[in-house]
Amino acid sequence: MTLDLGSSPRRRFLSLTGAAAGLAIAGTLPGITASTASGVEKEDLRGYPFTLGVAAGDPLPDAVVIWTRLALDPLAPFGGMAARPVAVRWQVAEDERFRTIVRSGVAVARREASHSVHVDVRGLRPWRHYYYRFLVGGQVSPVGRMRTAPAPWQSPASLAFAFASCQAYWDGFYTAYRDLAAHDHDVVFHLGDYLYEIGVGTDAGVRRQPVPDEFARETVTLDEYRGRYALYKSDPDLQAAHASAAWIVTMDDHEVENNWAGPISQDDAPRDEFLVRRANAFRAWWEHMPVRAAQSPSGPDIRLYRRFQYGTLARFNLLDTRQYRDDQAAGDGTKAPNPGSLDPNRTITGKEQERWLLDGMAQRSARWEVLAHQTAIAQLDTKAGPEVLVPMDTWDGYVASRKRILGGAAERGVRNLVSIAGDLHRSVVSELRPDYADDASPVVGTEFVGTSISSAGDGEDLDEGGRTILAENPHVKFGNFQRGYVRCEVDRARWVSDFRVVDRVTVPGGTVTSRARFAVEDRDPTVHTV
Incomplete structure (x- = not known):
């Protein structure tokens, strides 16, 4: 590509871009x-x-x-x-x-x-x-x-919160956020894929919104990530949702690149080159998120995992399952369980974060112990019939991590373990077992995976993939393939998750309804409809 580097505003922009990129690598946030x-x-x-x-x-x-x-x-x-x-x-x-x-x-x-x-x-x-x-x-x-959190010794009568993920700008309007903003939440969790690195197209997909030509490219530079955040955050429904409550945010893969793993690019880019890209992505994320200085990046490294205590009622462990994970087993994709996915030494959290999580569980400081993170822990067999095929990018690709975390929670006497996650672009409710290969493995927790805000378009109530997951996984109790988010109401006696879905996101003004509500009782990790 030939660039005109005369004395134009564009030249000044490129010059300043280079200086900003240097700051991203150095980790300086002056x-x-x-x-x-x-x-x-x-x-x-x-x-x-x-x-x-x-x-x-x-x-x-x-x-x-x-x-x-x-x-x-x-x-x-x-x-x-x-x-x-x-x-x-x-x-x-x-x-x-x-x-x-x-x-x-x-x-x-x-x-x-x-x-x-x-x-x-x-x-x-x-x-x-x-x-x-x-x-x-x-x-x-x-x-x-x-709203501020309760004091550690306080015991709030109830807690109302929402969680969301996956909001591809070109795939749909943020109607779900309009609904979220209309409800009273004590806090909102965003569990990843706040933006997508993929180009939005010159007309921003279904939105038919003119955008600069460079927005059709995949984000790599610091300024490209900055521009993508600006586009996403210009949406009025997303702004309203942010203004309605405090948010607690982490990131998944698309804030950097699809299915990246630690220092490894999905596209096999040279490691040094990918770490520069990761530094750019982390820097832009920090600039656009309401997080503390402790979460400011140092070049290609950032501390995302942290805890939030809501008195003696609930404690949220916000995880990072991207930065420290081993590369996906068997070349990624959907595969049969294999030596890589079953390797006892492989991890999705990294050893330090795993130790932090298990040590925290031993404190048993709250009635509800929550894992707030990126993708499904439960086994998800996606193949009809006796053959088992599971996604290598979820915890199915890191079976030993699942056993250590879920088994460790049971060993430490966690009273109520609940996982909330996203990533799948579908809603899935599951009962968690440390070992899905062992029929005697007990149910030790409950998982609520929320669908996407807009990614994958309108969807449908239950697609063929969802029917297969329900048929092949007896621990999965619900599935839905529409867009939306999840509202949760938690008190001392039970947890209720309300799956809010949008009839259409490919046009503005869709209708949001409650598709299903599920409850978990204190000391009983099985789920039932409300």
């Missing part, structure tokens, strides 16, 4: 957590800078992270912002009209961080609703609402 703006001139931007909305995340009993990114022209390089830093005022209040402001300050939005702002607001009260906003000059952001 200024984005600053709480003061000394020496930064306040300005009244010519245009509205809050086009990507606001978000809150990672709630603790006394703290929450609030986020925004300034972008006058979201799909333009650097969001159409000038190079200079911008002072951004922020406020947290007890009421939506901001009559009782409890915390406030000034942060600096800098170009090297895409003019994103992360503020770790401290000194809040446990289990309280708060409202937040940002101000630049005469412009005011949308108002976001969030």
Whole structure:
């Protein structure tokens, strides 16, 4: 390809892109957590800078992270912002009209961080609703609402939350997020595939939305990942969902590349080259997510796994099953169990994260112990008849990890183990056993896999693949192949999961209904319909 490198804005963009890429590799994130703006001139931007909305995340009993990114022209390089830093005022209040402001300050939005702002607001009260906003000059952001977590010793009567995943922009509208935003959730979990590295096409698929030509390419550079996040976050329904509650986010594969595994690219790119791409992807993820400084990347490395305690009622273990996993067995795909998938030394979590998880389970600090992660733990035989074929990218490709985690939970006396996951683009409810090859292996937990927000288009109630999974896996109790998300209501006596589905996502204005509701009783991991 021939590029015109004359004295054009495009040349300046390419030059600055190179500098930003260097920062991604170095892991330097200058200024984005600053709480003061000394020496930064306040300005009244010519245009509205809050086009990507606001978000809150990672709630603790006394703290929450609030986020925004300034972008006058979201799909333009650097969001159409000038190079200079911008002072951004922020406020947290007890009421939506901001009559009782409890915390406030000034942060600096800098170009090297895409003019994103992360503020770790401290000194809040446990289990309280708060409202937040940002101000630049005469412009005011949308108002976001969030709730802090309970104190560790508190025992909340109930907890309402939602989880979602997989939102390919070109495959459908985010109608499910419109529904999610209309409900009152204490917290929302996003379990991966927030964006897709695949090109969206010049008309953004079913959305028929003109986008710059470069959006048809697969993301590789830092600026390409930044642009893709800007496109996704420009969606009004996604913005509304973010503004409705604090989110806890992790990532799966498509935030980098499909089915990557540790330092290994699916496309067999040279390792050093792939690690540069991974650094770019991690950097852009950080810039666009409401997460703490502890989750800022150091080049191609990032600490995603962490815990969130909701008093004595529930504890969420947010996992990372991409960065530390061994390469998929037998060349990936759907295969029969094989020496690779059955290898006792192979892992989907890595040894350090596995130890962290099992040591935490030994504490037994909450009634409900939750694994919030990327993909299905339960065995999913996808072949009709006596032959067993299972996906190598799920925990079926890492059988020893499944045995160690599920068996370890039982050995440590975990009272109620629940797995919530995504990735499959279908809803699946299963009972978890440490060893599916042993008929005597006990049920030790319950798994709720949520479908996609939009990926795979409209779908149908139950496709042929879903019928096969139900027929071949007696531990699977429900399947659905429509788009949507899952709402959960948890109290001391039981857990209820409500599978919300959209009739059509390929057109705007689809209808969202409750397809099925399943309950798990305290101390009984079997599932039943409600």
